[in-house]
Amino acid sequence: MQTRVYFDNAATTPLDPEVLDAMMPFFTSHFGNPSSIYSYGRETKMAVENARKTVAKILGAHPAEIFFTSGGTESTNTAIHAAIFDLGCKRIITSPLEHHATLHCVESLHQQNGIDLDFVKVLPNGHIDLNDLERQLSASDKKTLVTLMHANNEIGNITDINAVGELCKKYNAVFNCDTVQTVGHFPFHLHSMPVDFINGAGHKFHGPKGVGIIYISERNKIRPFIQGGAQERNMRAGTENIYGIVGFAKALELATKNHDADKEYISGLKMYLMQQLKKNIEGVSFNGDVEGRSLYTVLSVNFPKTEKSEMILFNLDINNICASGGSACSSGADVGSHVIAAIKPGNDFVTVRFSFSKNNTKAEADTVVEKLKELI
Numbered sequence: 001m002q003t004r005v006y007f008d009n010a011a012t013t014p015l016d017p018e019v020l021d022a023m024m025p026f027f028t029s030h031f032g033n034p035s036s037i038y039s040y041g042r043e044t045k046m047a048v049e050n051a052r053k054t055v056a057k058i059l060g061a062h063p064a065e066i067f068f069t070s071g072g073t074e075s076t077n078t079a080i081h082a083a084i085f086d087l088g089c090k091r092i093i094t095s096p097l098e099h100h101a102t103l104h105c106v107e108s109l110h111q112q113n114g115i116d117l118d119f120v121k122v123l124p125n126g127h128i129d130l131n132d133l134e135r136q137l138s139a140s141d142k143k144t145l146v147t148l149m150h151a152n153n154e155i156g157n158i159t160d161i162n163a164v165g166e167l168c169k170k171y172n173a174v175f176n177c178d179t180v181q182t183v184g185h186f187p188f189h190l191h192s193m194p195v196d197f198i199n200g201a202g203h204k205f206h207g208p209k210g211v212g213i214i215y216i217s218e219r220n221k222i223r224p225f226i227q228g229g230a231q232e233r234n235m236r237a238g239t240e241n242i243y244g245i246v247g248f249a250k251a252l253e254l255a256t257k258n259h260d261a262d263k264e265y266i267s268g269l270k271m272y273l274m275q276q277l278k279k280n281i282e283g284v285s286f287n288g289d290v291e292g293r294s295l296y297t298v299l300s301v302n303f304p305k306t307e308k309s310e311m312i313l314f315n316l317d318i319n320n321i322c323a324s325g326g327s328a329c330s331s332g333a334d335v336g337s338h339v340i341a342a343i344k345p346g347n348d349f350v351t352v353r354f355s356f357s358k359n360n361t362k363a364e365a366d367t368v369v370e371k372l373k374e375l376i
Helices: 017-027 039-059 072-085 100-113 130-138 161-170 242-257 259-280 309-318 338-343 362-375
Strands: 066-069 091-094 116-119 144-149 174-178 197-201 212-216 298-304 349-355
Touching: 017 242, 039 066, 039 242, 066 072, 066 242, 072 091, 072 100, 072 144, 072 174, 072 197, 072 212, 091 100, 091 130, 100 116, 100 144, 130 144, 130 161, 144 161, 161 174, 242 259, 259 298, 259 362, 298 309, 309 349, 309 362
Parallel strands: 091 116, 091 144, 144 174, 174 197
Antiparallel strands: 066 212, 197 212, 298 349
């Protein structure tokens, strides 16, 4: 059977064997509930707190500012709701390029709670227009939440967190940054960064699915989004996902230890595929700031629209090549990308996102190019 080429690592990554090894005892012998006071509970409680310390140290935060969640979507919703209902924000500024975890949440608050909702302009290269952001922040006295992603999951553009955060400080705004695509791929030192909230999801950097974090700056006192028990220091009810939490911390540790080498290798792979596509496929183009401020794991490619190219994702799949049409959460579904529509309205091409990990090879990139030549 033909082996699969997996080029959809922005959607999810394979679990690292070392991460699985770290998780295994908590599937088997260490099964206690961390809220129990006897030894089985104490050992899992200690595992959770050690994981928290590891994550906090890597991200440059206090352990008390790190809370474990079910993933990026829950963390994003928690931060946005907290800004409105606990920190007094009456207005939200976001961008049309955000993940649906943000867009659907802010639209719901706008429609159901009457919160003002504004969208910052986006430049043709896919970056946020910081001048427009400042103009919008200065245009209203209402306390504002700015919620913008660090790196776009479809085109890979990286937003300058510090520049946005300094503008938020200047206008007394709350800043939530969706860092799902960058935690595990980018060095953070949160205490020197002007952010109120960030998030992460373990499965984006070879950790397990179903576990994430939210960083809540100690400046902000908020109430829990999920009500119930007193877990996560009264901030997130529900029995902790012990094996997920242990796996998240181990995956982040490995990603940080190998960051420089992995980044160099994966960047080289991305640029190699880009060059090979330019050389071999006529009319190909790329989205975002590909050779500038861009995530080294993501390459968004446009193919001229023809009868052949319209079925491109389907045909790649038949040929055992996994890629996506845009968002990590609509992989394989040709639903049209809100991100591409925002930066290139009325486009007449088919977009495919290829995204890479340390496990991919140049031979796989060659396979993809050869197959695309046949298909297009």
